[in-house]
Amino acid sequence: MIRITSTALALLATLGACDGSRAPAKRDSTSAATTSSGAPFKVALLTSGPISDQSWNAGAYQGLLEIRDSLGARISHIQTKTPAEFEENFRQYGAQGYTLAFGHGFEFQDAAARVAPSYPHTIYVTTSGSTAGPNLAGMEFGFAGPSYLAGIVAGSLTKTGKVGVIGGTELPPVRESFQAFARGVHDANPSATVATSYIGSWDDVSAGKEQALAQLARGVDVVFQNADAAGLGVIQAVRESKTALVFGSNSNQNGVAPEVTVGSVVINLPLAFLTIAREVKAGTFKPRVVELGAESRVVTLVLNPALQARIPADVRVRVDSLQQLMFAGKFVAPLDTTAGTAKP
Numbered sequence: 458m459i460r461i462t463s464t465a466l467a468l469l470a471t472l473g474a475c476d477g478s479r480a481p482a483k484r485d486s487t488s489a490a491t492t493s494s495g496a497p498f499k500v501a502l503l504t505s506g507p508i509s510d511q512s513w514n515a516g517a518y519q520g521l522l523e524i525r526d527s528l529g530a531r532i533s534h535i536q537t538k539t540p541a542e543f544e545e546n547f548r549q550y551g552a553q554g555y556t557l558a559f560g561h562g563f564e565f566q567d568a569a570a571r572v573a574p575s576y577p578h579t580i581y582v583t584t585s586g587s588t589a590g591p592n593l594a595g596m597e598f599g600f601a602g603p604s605y606l607a608g609i610v611a612g613s614l615t616k617t618g619k620v621g622v623i624g625g626t627e628l629p630p631v632r633e634s635f636q637a638f639a640r641g642v643h644d645a646n647p648s649a650t651v652a653t654s655y656i657g658s659w660d661d662v663s664a665g666k667e668q669a670l671a672q673l674a675r676g677v678d679v680v681f682q683n684a685d686a687a688g689l690g691v692i693q694a695v696r697e698s699k700t701a702l703v704f705g706s707n708s709n710q711n712g713v714a715p716e717v718t719v720g721s722v723v724i725n726l727p728l729a730f731l732t733i734a735r736e737v738k739a740g741t742f743k744p745r746v747v748e749l750g751a752e753s754r755v756v757t758l759v760l761n762p763a764l765q766a767r768i769p770a771d772v773r774v775r776v777d778s779l780q781q782l783m784f785a786g787k788f789v790a791p792l793d794t795t796a797g798t799a800k801p
Contacts, residue, residue: 490529492556493740496578500530500734501550501558503537503565506660510686513659513707513724517561517584520730527731528738530556543568551576557737559584559730563628569593580737580744584729585630589745596729599750600630601637602783603722603758604681605790606776607704608641610719610760611679612649613772614702615642621652621677622797623668623691625659625684632797634706634722638681639796645772652677655799656687665690673698679719682706692718702764711761719768720760729755751783 490498500521508518518534525532533555535546543565550558551572556579560569563585573581573593586595611620620642622635639651652672656664665687669680673694682691683706695703696714705711705721712718729749736742749755758780765773782788 490738492738496554496556498528498530498738499533499553499555499557500524501533501535501555502561503535503543503546503559504561505537505543505564506685507536508534510660510689511708511710511713512688512705513685514561516708516724516726517559517730520727521559523727523731524734528734530734530738540564540568544572547572547581548575551579555579557582557734560586563630566595580742582733584726585628587746592744594733594742594744595746596733597746597748598630598724598729599748599752599756600634600722600724601792602751602788602790603756603780604634605637605641606758606780607681607720607722608638608643609645609776609779610641610758610768610772611638611681611702611704612642612645613769614719614767615646615649615679617676617678618646618649619652619676619678620649621654621669621672621680623665623672623680623682623684623688624653624655625687626657627655627799631683633792634683635681635797636792636794637790640791640793643793644791651793651796653797653799656684658687659685661687662690662693666694669694673701678702680704681722683722689713709759711759711763715761715763718761719764720758723757723759725755725757751780752786754784 492498502521504514506514508514521532524530537543558581560583565583566586566588569581569583577592580592582594584596588595624631642649642651654668656668665684669691678701681704682688692703692714695701695717702717702719707724709723710721
């Protein structure tokens with residue numbers, strides 16, 4: 458299990474509590490619903506970080522609770538740390554006859570692919586995953602589009618001409634979203650520069666704060682973070698600076714530090730999880746790579762009403778118009794493929 462240091466817990470307390478911080482459900486005592494085949498409907502979730510992160514993992518846990526409450530499933534959640542633990546727990550759920558097991562993150566793909574053939578009656582789904590098989594599926598989120606819109610806003614707001622992105626680790630989906638964000642920055646402000654940093658951790662809040670402080674010291678005044686629990690440290694640093702602004706990610710983080718959070722690139726993970734679970738329970742799910750983005754309304758840019766007045770009116774109109782085009786499937790965000798990679 459990943460442990461959060463006392464310093465990190467203090468920062469988490471400072472930034473506020475999250476509904477997803479309720480203790481993980483190992484087994485739900487509610488009588489489980491049944492699938493179309495008459496078997497108990499049991500759904501599991503593996504996360505590699507804490508569900509108190511007010512971001513990626515919290516959203517997944519809320520999705521699990523939604524499946525319990527809406528579909529009557531018996532649920533279980535385990536926080537894991539290493540690939541060996543990914544595989545061990547996937548096998549455990551297969552052996553226990555779980556109907557559906559989510560591995561929440563790109564990093565779960567290999568373990569799911571190894572385990573799935575041994576438990577053909579369990580459907581394994583990896584988020585941000587791009588692999589599929591007879592009982593294996595992935596969910597890809599179109600995070601780039603709303604990230605591009607956030608970049609347009611950031612480029613219009615920077616006063617120093619220096620914008621930063623900070624990630625947990627350099628996973629492909631994160632890098633792509635940073636490339637889209639950087640393109641948005643440059644489309645709004647061609648002379649702006651974008652600094653890219655990776656913390657090397659998704660749960661080290663102190664390290665997230667240190668990375669943000671380093672960027673702020675170099676003149677960065679708008680930061681887009683995608684770092685789960687470590688991202689709370691980034692938000693803390695921006696809040697304490699009193700001169701910079703920040704964008705949240707994955708969940709709606711506008712309320713974490715509303716005085717400095719311009720908006721959040723939000724993945725509606727409860728909706729995504731419930732969509733998959735409904736099909737699985739009904740026996741209609743076809744294992745595949747499920748693509749969910751702006752067109753499905755699963756991924757959106759949500760601006761913080763408290764700070765909208767700081768965004769130039771023409772920029773707000775442009776961003777809203779582009780988001781509507783994304784919803785309609787008529788606009789695909791461009792990428793700056795030279796950005797998003799950490800510099801030595």
